[in-house]
Amino acid sequence: MTRFIAGRLISALPVLFVVSLVSFLLIAVVPGDVTAEIAGADSTEAQRQLIREQLGLDRPLPEQAVRWYANLLQGDLGQSYLLNRPVTEAVFERLPVTLSLAGIALVLAVAIGMLLGILAAVRHNSWVDQGSMSVALLGLSVPDFWLGLIFITVFAVGLGWFPTGGYVPIAESFTGWVVSMTLPALALAFTQVGVVARMTRSSMLDVLGQDFIRTARAKGMRGYTVILKHALLNAMVPVVTVVGVMTGVLLGGAVVIESVFSLPGVGRLIIGAIQRRDYPIIQGGLLITAAIFVFVNILVDLAYGWLDPRVRHGR
Amino acid sequence: MAKKWKFGTTARHIGASLLLASVALGAPYASAQTRGGSITVAQSSNPPSLDAMVTSSQASRNITMNIYETLYGFDDKIQPAPILAESVEVSADGLSYAFKLRQGVKFHNGKEMTSADVKASLDRYKKVGATQTMLEPVTEIEATGPYEVTLKLKSKAPTFLEAFASPRAPAVIIPAEEASKPANEISFIGTGPFKFVEYVPDSHVKLERFEDYSANEAFQSMDGFGGKKTAYLDTVTFRVIPEPGAAVAALESGEVQLLEQIPVPTARRLSSNDDIKIYENMPWAVLTFIFNMKEAPGNNLKFREAVQAALNNEEVMAIATEGLFQLYHGWMYEGSTYDAGDVGAQSYNVADPEKAKALLKEANYNNEPFSILTDSTIPEHGKAAVVIAEQLKAVGINAVINQTDWPTALKIRLQDTGWNGWTLMMGIEPYLGPAALVSTLTGAAPHFRANDPELDKLYQELISTDSVEGRKAVFAKIQERLYQFVGIIKLGETGLMQASRANVQGFKPFRFPRMYDVWLEGQ
Numbered sequence: 001m002t003r004f005i006a007g008r009l010i011s012a013l014p015v016l017f018v019v020s021l022v023s024f025l026l027i028a029v030v031p032g033d034v035t036a037e038i039a040g041a042d043s044t045e046a047q048r049q050l051i052r053e054q055l056g057l058d059r060p061l062p063e064q065a066v067r068w069y070a071n072l073l074q075g076d077l078g079q080s081y082l083l084n085r086p087v088t089e090a091v092f093e094r095l096p097v098t099l100s101l102a103g104i105a106l107v108l109a110v111a112i113g114m115l116l117g118i119l120a121a122v123r124h125n126s127w128v129d130q131g132s133m134s135v136a137l138l139g140l141s142v143p144d145f146w147l148g149l150i151f152i153t154v155f156a157v158g159l160g161w162f163p164t165g166g167y168v169p170i171a172e173s174f175t176g177w178v179v180s181m182t183l184p185a186l187a188l189a190f191t192q193v194g195v196v197a198r199m200t201r202s203s204m205l206d207v208l209g210q211d212f213i214r215t216a217r218a219k220g221m222r223g224y225t226v227i228l229k230h231a232l233l234n235a236m237v238p239v240v241t242v243v244g245v246m247t248g249v250l251l252g253g254a255v256v257i258e259s260v261f262s263l264p265g266v267g268r269l270i271i272g273a274i275q276r277r278d279y280p281i282i283q284g285g286l287l288i289t290a291a292i293f294v295f296v297n298i299l300v301d302l303a304y305g306w307l308d309p310r311v312r313h314g315r
Numbered sequence: 316m317a318k319k320w321k322f323g324t325t326a327r328h329i330g331a332s333l334l335l336a337s338v339a340l341g342a343p344y345a346s347a348q349t350r351g352g353s354i355t356v357a358q359s360s361n362p363p364s365l366d367a368m369v370t371s372s373q374a375s376r377n378i379t380m381n382i383y384e385t386l387y388g389f390d391d392k393i394q395p396a397p398i399l400a401e402s403v404e405v406s407a408d409g410l411s412y413a414f415k416l417r418q419g420v421k422f423h424n425g426k427e428m429t430s431a432d433v434k435a436s437l438d439r440y441k442k443v444g445a446t447q448t449m450l451e452p453v454t455e456i457e458a459t460g461p462y463e464v465t466l467k468l469k470s471k472a473p474t475f476l477e478a479f480a481s482p483r484a485p486a487v488i489i490p491a492e493e494a495s496k497p498a499n500e501i502s503f504i505g506t507g508p509f510k511f512v513e514y515v516p517d518s519h520v521k522l523e524r525f526e527d528y529s530a531n532e533a534f535q536s537m538d539g540f541g542g543k544k545t546a547y548l549d550t551v552t553f554r555v556i557p558e559p560g561a562a563v564a565a566l567e568s569g570e571v572q573l574l575e576q577i578p579v580p581t582a583r584r585l586s587s588n589d590d591i592k593i594y595e596n597m598p599w600a601v602l603t604f605i606f607n608m609k610e611a612p613g614n615n616l617k618f619r620e621a622v623q624a625a626l627n628n629e630e631v632m633a634i635a636t637e638g639l640f641q642l643y644h645g646w647m648y649e650g651s652t653y654d655a656g657d658v659g660a661q662s663y664n665v666a667d668p669e670k671a672k673a674l675l676k677e678a679n680y681n682n683e684p685f686s687i688l689t690d691s692t693i694p695e696h697g698k699a700a701v702v703i704a705e706q707l708k709a710v711g712i713n714a715v716i717n718q719t720d721w722p723t724a725l726k727i728r729l730q731d732t733g734w735n736g737w738t739l740m741m742g743i744e745p746y747l748g749p750a751a752l753v754s755t756l757t758g759a760a761p762h763f764r765a766n767d768p769e770l771d772k773l774y775q776e777l778i779s780t781d782s783v784e785g786r787k788a789v790f791a792k793i794q795e796r797l798y799q800f801v802g803i804i805k806l807g808e809t810g811l812m813q814a815s816r817a818n819v820q821g822f823k824p825f826r827f828p829r830m831y832d833v834w835l836e837g838q
């Protein structure tokens with residue numbers, strides 16, 4: 001098992017290296033100039049050159065890259081040009097917001113999606129099946145930012161049940177945190193509900209048609225035991241795969257949802273940095289987000305092992 | 316040129332009825348002011364810094380001008396008026412400015428403000444201030460008494476006080492021990508009516524009433540950036556809500572009491588809502604079109620004249636501002652001190668395609684591409700560029716649009732090549748007066764890249780003329796020159812729609828949301 005985990009971790013390193021390299025090089029080809037942002041639109045070339053020298057942006061690109069990687073190996077992602085603070089500090093401060101959002105959305109998407117998928121599979125070709133799949137299709141078709149705005153209009157402005165936006169840290173108030181996260185997480189989750197529901201349904205239908213299910217039923221096992229214990233567990237592997245991919249989609253979607261609900265998350269930090277060409281934040285933010293994605297997918301790999309002993313034992 | 320109001324009549328009626336209401340209520344209106352309560356203000360972006368000296372960003376100014384104060388600042392008539400100073404004595408040779416400070420003014424840390432703090436703050440501004448040219452004429456800053464600071468100038472600079480009072484990146488006074496710290500590393504301590512509590516980036520900035528605030532009793536009420544300020548509210552929270560729809564929703568649900576900016580169509584929709592008040596902050600900014608005078612075809616005066624003749628400013632402004640605009644040819648706002656009257660009016664909003672075509676012929680224009688640089692970050696820029704391009708195509712100019720994001724556009728237009736025209740909204744410069752406006756068009760980095768020697772000369776004359784009357788005359792010549800050599804075209808003026816809940820009282824639209832002298836009804 002340890003070797004299995006170690007292998008997965010080592011295989012993640014090249015992925016992270018490529019991400020860091022691409023994010024570094026993207027910046028070299030993206031037009032725009034952070035020095036104009038710092039010195040102002042009516043600054044002179046001499047003023048901007050001075051800032052360029054102070055930031056080391058006048059050095060050749062390979063030299064900048066070497067310096068960046070040397071610092072990275074020491075866990076230092078550099079200093080933000082415009083926030084006047086270390087990148088790691090700025091990103092980690094906002095990580096709880098984005099992780100709460102994506103995490104809750106993930107749980108909601110999986111819970112609702114699986115429920116719909118199971119119902120649809122068990123009541124195959126009935127109105128329940130068609131109803132569930134319609135909901136799933138709606139989720140796939142509706143953009144999350146639009147749904148977010150509709151949620152705000154209905155549940156925050158109309159009914160007044162939730163705030164229109166803003167973030168309450170969990171340390172400050174648990175209920176406040178739940179209330180502030182409900183609408184954004186639902187809006188983000190809804191688009192993914194469809195993916196999980198459809199995957200669960202088709203995978204359940206496969207399993208339900210197999211001999212061991214008929215055997216289980218034939219020996220008089222209760223219906224829900226058959227479905228939840230024998231069928232579902234076997235139908236889980238493809239669903240878990242989807243969860244791994246979904247993490248990336250949710251982290252990406254969080255960027256938009258954070259803006260709609262005014263949540264101070266990593267997504268908005270990176271967007272703000274892109275708009276103002278704060279390169280270290282863009283690089284560091286991308287790298288940390290990619291690391292999270294890779295880590296979740298390692299967890300998914302481990303989950304395969306738990307769900308399917310054949311994977312664990314390398315058979 | 317006649318002034319045209321294009322905004323819907325409903326909103327104008329509201330504005331008028333608000334005005335009437337405040338007049339009609341008179342005395343009871345004043346006595347109804349109540350202490351207490353909290354307000355949340357929403358704005359669309361983060362303040363890049365709360366160190367007021369180092370940034371000229373509006374998002375910062377909205378907040379910092381409630382926390383800090385300057386020695387001098389603009390009053391309602393855009394004239395320099397004392398705020399933390401009591402008065403200023405200018406020596407006969409114009410080389411020495413002795414500022415007498417108000418006594419007993421407390422900082423938010425409880426310490427009294429003295430000349431040592433003022434000297435330290437101004438010394439710091441010389442190092443980190445975002446508009447350092449403001450103190451460029453100053454050679455020496457001296458504490459000439461416990462409550463007196465004297466600035467020595469290297470040469471006479473009659474517009475010095477105007478520049479010094481500028482709120483662009485204000486020369487605020489902070490405690491001496493903070494002033495020794497580098498940019499962005501200070502604790503946010505000022506002398507203003509509200510003191511800083513906390514800042515959570517991308518979320519909010521919270522302020523609370525400063526109980527020991529020393530109001531300026533030399534005034535009856537607030538006046539521009541200064542005057543007698545009274546804080547009624549317990550706390551003011553500036554929330555950062557980037558999505559306009561979400562900001563409006565927060566106002567409608569009552570979570571937010573004041574929106575610093577609201578989309579024009581939404582303002583129209585909300586004007587029938589009794590729970591919401593709409594404010595029209597006009598004029599707020601000037602939309603301009605700038606030529607690159609270093610590259611063909613913009614280096615040809617006849618060509619530039621052709622563009623000026625082709626433009627239908629009304630059409631450009633109507634689309635760019637969603638209807639919230641007024642047309643005025645003057646580079647200073649109508650009725651302001653330096654308004655130059657009719658000068659240039661005949662060349663503004665000409666919209667004469669035939670004249671434009673004739674000028675193009677004179678210019679020997681050969682269908683060279685005319686690349687209009689614009690950005691999507693500020694919607695007015697992009698929309699104006701589209702309309703301008705269509706109007707120019709109609710007279711036979713090969714206009715193409717190069718739309719990027721703001722940092723890219725900024726970088727491209729700082730070069731001598733790669734662009735021919737550029738759309739720019741000037742926010743604070745036209746408000747600050749002639750020197751601030753013209754300084755962006757002269758010197759080492761003029762907006763249109765090449766210097767116009769005549770304009771440079773007039774600028775020097777402007778800043779060395781003693782009297783306001785004299786400067787008015789010089790500015791009229793500048794306005795004439797701007798219409799003659801056509802390096803920059805004024806398209807029109809646009810406003811800012813703001814909104815509050817109906818129970819917010821005393822709010823008067825200004826260059827930043829003044830949260831003092833604002834109170835909540837029924838508090």
